[in-house]
Every structure is written in C-alpha cells, then in structure tokens.
Amino acid sequence: MSSSERRIETRRGLKSRVLEAGQGAPVVFFHGAGGLLKEEPLLERLGAKYHVFAPEWPGYGADGGEEKLEDMLDFALHGWDVVESLGIEKPSLIGHSMGGMIAAEMACIANKSLAKLTLIAPAGLWLDAHPIPDLFSMLPFELVGALFTDPRNGEKFLTGGIDFTNADALTQFMVGNARRLGTAGKILFPIPNRRLSKRLYRLTAPTLLVWGRNDKLIPPPYAERWAQLVPHARLAWIENGSHMAPHEQPELVASEVERFLGAP
Amino acid sequence: MPWPHLPDDFRQTHRSVWVDIDSDLYDPAEGNRVYHEYMDQLEYADSLGFDGIGVNEHHQNAYGLMPSPNIIAAGLARRTSRAAIAVIGNSIALYNPPIRVAEEFAMLDVISGGRLVAGFPVGTPMDTNFCYGQIPALTRDKYYEAHELIMRAWAEREPFAFDGKYNQLRYVNCWPRPIQKPHPPIYIPGGGSIETWDFCVEHDYNYSYLSYSGYKAGKALLDGYWERVAALGKDESPYRAAFAQVVCVADTDADAEKLYAEHILYFYNRCLHVYLGFADPPGYRTVKTIQAGKLNQFRMENQRLFTSLTWKDLVEGGYVIAGSPATVRERMEHMIKDLRLGSLFLLFQIGNMPDDKVRHSTKLFAEKVMPQLRDIWPEWKNDERFWIKPLESRVRPELPRNGR
Numbered sequence: 001m002s003s004s005e006r007r008i009e010t011r012r013g014l015k016s017r018v019l020e021a022g023q024g025a026p027v028v029f030f031h032g033a034g035g036l037l038k039e040e041p042l043l044e045r046l047g048a049k050y051h052v053f054a055p056e057w058p059g060y061g062a063d064g065g066e067e068k069l070e071d072m073l074d075f076a077l078h079g080w081d082v083v084e085s086l087g088i089e090k091p092s093l094i095g096h097s098m099g100g101m102i103a104a105e106m107a108c109i110a111n112k113s114l115a116k117l118t119l120i121a122p123a124g125l126w127l128d129a130h131p132i133p134d135l136f137s138m139l140p141f142e143l144v145g146a147l148f149t150d151p152r153n154g155e156k157f158l159t160g161g162i163d164f165t166n167a168d169a170l171t172q173f174m175v176g177n178a179r180r181l182g183t184a185g186k187i188l189f190p191i192p193n194r195r196l197s198k199r200l201y202r203l204t205a206p207t208l209l210v211w212g213r214n215d216k217l218i219p220p221p222y223a224e225r226w227a228q229l230v231p232h233a234r235l236a237w238i239e240n241g242s243h244m245a246p247h248e249q250p251e252l253v254a255s256e257v258e259r260f261l262g263a264p
Numbered sequence: 265m266p267w268p269h270l271p272d273d274f275r276q277t278h279r280s281v282w283v284d285i286d287s288d289l290y291d292p293a294e295g296n297r298v299y300h301e302y303m304d305q306l307e308y309a310d311s312l313g314f315d316g317i318g319v320n321e322h323h324q325n326a327y328g329l330m331p332s333p334n335i336i337a338a339g340l341a342r343r344t345s346r347a348a349i350a351v352i353g354n355s356i357a358l359y360n361p362p363i364r365v366a367e368e369f370a371m372l373d374v375i376s377g378g379r380l381v382a383g384f385p386v387g388t389p390m391d392t393n394f395c396y397g398q399i400p401a402l403t404r405d406k407y408y409e410a411h412e413l414i415m416r417a418w419a420e421r422e423p424f425a426f427d428g429k430y431n432q433l434r435y436v437n438c439w440p441r442p443i444q445k446p447h448p449p450i451y452i453p454g455g456g457s458i459e460t461w462d463f464c465v466e467h468d469y470n471y472s473y474l475s476y477s478g479y480k481a482g483k484a485l486l487d488g489y490w491e492r493v494a495a496l497g498k499d500e501s502p503y504r505a506a507f508a509q510v511v512c513v514a515d516t517d518a519d520a521e522k523l524y525a526e527h528i529l530y531f532y533n534r535c536l537h538v539y540l541g542f543a544d545p546p547g548y549r550t551v552k553t554i555q556a557g558k559l560n561q562f563r564m565e566n567q568r569l570f571t572s573l574t575w576k577d578l579v580e581g582g583y584v585i586a587g588s589p590a591t592v593r594e595r596m597e598h599m600i601k602d603l604r605l606g607s608l609f610l611l612f613q614i615g616n617m618p619d620d621k622v623r624h625s626t627k628l629f630a631e632k633v634m635p636q637l638r639d640i641w642p643e644w645k646n647d648e649r650f651w652i653k654p655l656e657s658r659v660r661p662e663l664p665r666n667g668r
Binding site (some may be wrong): 057066070134136137138139142173174175177178179180181182183186189190191 | 393394397400401402429509539540541542545546547549551554555557663
C-alpha cells in the first residue's frame, strides 16, 4: 500500500503498528490469523477512496502484549481501543477471516459505534455438517492448499521469500509463527466458535458478506449461515475466489466493498 | 504400554499413531489380555526388588494405552505393597477442576500406604491440545494454576476459596488427604521445555526427562538443567533428576540383538509415528524454548531419524542400552554419573515385546545389574526429599489376612 505507518498506544497500554493510506471516510481493516502480509493489494486499492487504517493485532508485530488478550471479549475490546486511539469516529469496519470474527463481535458489542461492516470470509461459526479444516495441525503445504487457489501465491504471500536453510531465519520464522498462531489460537482453537451466533441479533449495522465461491477453509455453507443470522446482510460472491480472495482477487473484492461503502 | 498389533505397513497406510488413529486397529478382547499382561509385568518388577513401578497418561493413541493411569495405579496398589507407585503423571491442566487430581492422588497414596510418587506433566501437544482441546498458548498458564490449586488443597487445613482464571471453587477441602507429609514426592516429567527447569528447581521437585533419544542426546539437556540448579543456588543432589531409558538385557550382546531388535524397531518405527502437524502446535512451546533450539522430539528431524535407525545405530547412539549384564552395567554406570541421575525410569516392555522376553530382560537386570548400581551416590544416600515415605504399619493387601 502506498501508505504510511503509524504507531499507536491504546488506553490499556498495548502498542501496535498501523498501516494508513488515503483520505476521506475512515475505514478500519482487521487482518486474519496470518497477519498483515508483505503485499496488501486490497488496502492499496481502498486507500484511493477512503482513509484506511490497518492495525496489527498483538502477537503479530514487534511490540508484544499478546499475553493481555486471553479471550474473545479481550480481542473485541482491544479492537475498539484501537479505534479510539486512532482518533476516529464511527468508522466502517472490514474484517477478514479471524479479523471478521472479531469485527462482528465488536459490532455486536457496540452496535451504534460503527458505520458499516464488511466481513470477508469471517471465522466464528461452526456447522457440524461442514467442519472447518484444522488450521493448527496443518503442515505449510497443506495450509497453502486450503487458503489459495494458486499455490504459488501462497508461498509468495506466506513466507515472504525466507531462506529456510538458514538456521537463524528458520528460528525467527518459527518464533513469529508461534506468536501469531499462538495468539489466534486463543479464539480459534480447537474450534473457531466462541458463541458469536448468540449475539449476532445485535448486529444492526448494514453488513456486507464477501465470500470466495471456492473457499476451502471456510466453505460456502458458512456464507449462507451468516446471511441468515445477520439481520441486514447482503452476500456478495467472488467467483472462483479462495479464502485469500483479498490477495488473489483484490480488484473484485474492492469493487464489492466500494459499491457497499459508497462515495467516500 | 503400547498396542502390540500395528500392521507392518502402518507407516505407509496410516498418518499417525496418535490423535486420529484408526479405531479398527484396537480390539477390546485382545485389550483385556494386554492390560493384564502389562500389569502383571509391573507387579513382577515389584517382586524382583525394583524401587518403584511407573505409569503415565496418554490419550487416543496406540503408543500408550493409559488415558487414566490412576486406574492402573489403583490395581497395582492392591497387588503390591513394597514398590513406589510412580504416576508420572496426571496432566493436571486437563482435569476440570484439577482438584480431582488432588483427590485421586490422595486416594492412591492412602490405599498404597504412602507409596505414591505424584507426577505433574504439562502433557504432549497431541494429548493436551489435539485430543483434549486445550488452547496451546494458554496451556502452561492453566497448568501452573492447576499446580497451585492442588498443592494448596493438600497443604491447607481449612476449607478455602480459590479464585483462579480457569477454576473458581468456593469450597476447596480435599478429602481424603495424602499420607505423605507435606505431600507425596513431586516429579515433573519434561520433554525439553526450559521453563520447566526453573519450576522444578524452585520447588525442589524432581525433573524427569522423558525421551526416547537416549542418554547421549539427553546429556545436553541435563547439562542445561544442572546449570540452572547451580545458578539458583541449590544443592546438587542427583535425586533432583530422573531419566527414562530403554533397557534390554540378555545373556550376551549377540543374544540381545537376536531377542529384542525386532520389538525395539517396532517401537521406533510404528509407536512414534506421529503426524507432524500434531507434534508442535503454535503457542505450545514458548518463544524462549524455541529460541533455545530445544526441538520437540516428535518433530520432523526426529521422525526421519527414528525411522532410518538400525539396531546398531540405536545401541551405539545410546537410544537403547542393550547387551549382556556386564555391558548394560557399564553403560548405565557411565550414564548415571555423566548425567548425574538419582532415579531412572527403565523401559523393559517396549513395542510388541512378548511377555517371556520382557520378564527375561527384567529379571536379568534385577539380579545382575541393579545391585551394582545402587551405591553410586554414597554422599547423597540419606537424601530423602525426593522419595516416598510409606507407613510402616500399612495394610499389605496381597498377603493373606482376615482369615483369607
């Protein structure tokens, strides 16, 4: 993203890095369990129309503090703490995967504090007939297969070209991975359901669901279930889209989001 | 306590011996025979003069058939009256609430007349996270809280309220209470997490390094442990450390290979065949442990290694101590001194080893090896902090009594 970076500190004292781009109506993007990747083409595109902020969850950056987040309420309140420390009012929220789960929880807790909500393949529900693959026991190549349509994209996005034959680089990667997914596990392990479905009746903000038709991690039946549970949701399919549609088909996803959010 | 009937092509046809293993491989009728055979062997070890007999906890696997070691220990407590009953242990973060462990261990200590060794493992990731659903990054925190609850339940004389993060109990009042005071000896089985060292040293608990990589690989780890003991200003009693070792004794070195090689290879090739995705979920090991380069024994490097090892590699690499009584004695003496060990968990039954061979090896060890290993640490022989203190006047249920 042709963006700047800023560092914030929340009321609770948690620090984090925030990518920032563009100007206009405020939009906060919450990343998924993989973190902010090296390239975030969706944010770049949205930055042309809106004032986009993309904070990093604790555990995903250099600042630490993830031990303070233990359960779903901690994550959701941290999300609002971040909004507060950015100094913005009534932003629209976008959340991808785990970030969508948290954004939906935030919108249920404080349903008058946001403008619109976009959920891109959010986690947070569980259907016995369609078990979500176990992210936490997957080997890297299996993970790439579940996330991306084109596995070559997966390698590029997820590893950032690390030389795994270098022992230090490998240790560093393992530490980062343990922190990121260790943090995500607090709300996703062993089943990514923290009973959000009970609270979705409170989600009164206009909501857009964006889902890849070929999402193999959180498959399409979840999109339909979300559409049933959220009172004001519209569902937009990304044809041939994977779970990582924001990275593999950023143009299509951005068009849907822009149509939903309207003029900046 | 492995399942002895995994097929020859198990590695090729099944992805894991643990967590999602095919339930068709288990036969309950054969299980009836197997449980009694293994329990008989432990009772046999008691009759041969071993100081203790040990059991441990694993779930959903063909590697160790004891989801509840306390059930096996209760059976042993009724059929023996001399050896320590070493339950190493109960994965205390998995009990809800963990006061259950305080109660069951107290029952075992009372039934056995004060012979319980109480083990508190964090548990393997396969057991703790994938079978029992604990969140990896919170497992240790929950473990420490469970430990605090159990130790307070044994120590405090009045009912108390426990306001924990994972357990809230208004009335904690452990009944029955253990015979051993202030509490049974505590053993902390570890697989290489360095946090565990300081925890053991600070509480004067025994650190038991349980691995199948043998004493040569264990040396580096135990050296790290002893460094922490010294750094924290504690004495160097060898009884602070225990170690698990596979041992096979025969009349000659050649006989050992002939008798035991196929069973050892069954164990290393099939019983340790864990799907890599189950071995190390992110968050289970701390950043500190990853940075210290202490790799989990079920990780890829070891998986590859274990399957390519031959009998010769296993013996020369110290994974297995095998041979004549003289050979085994010499190697064990070296190991005990080199790693500074006070207690040893010796594995005589391993893989699909049949009963007669297990007994042959166990008996040879008891008669021709064990006596020479008893007095290696004369200067520490009165250190009783890390061992059981049974009641002199305890009931001996295996002996005829009350007219029976």
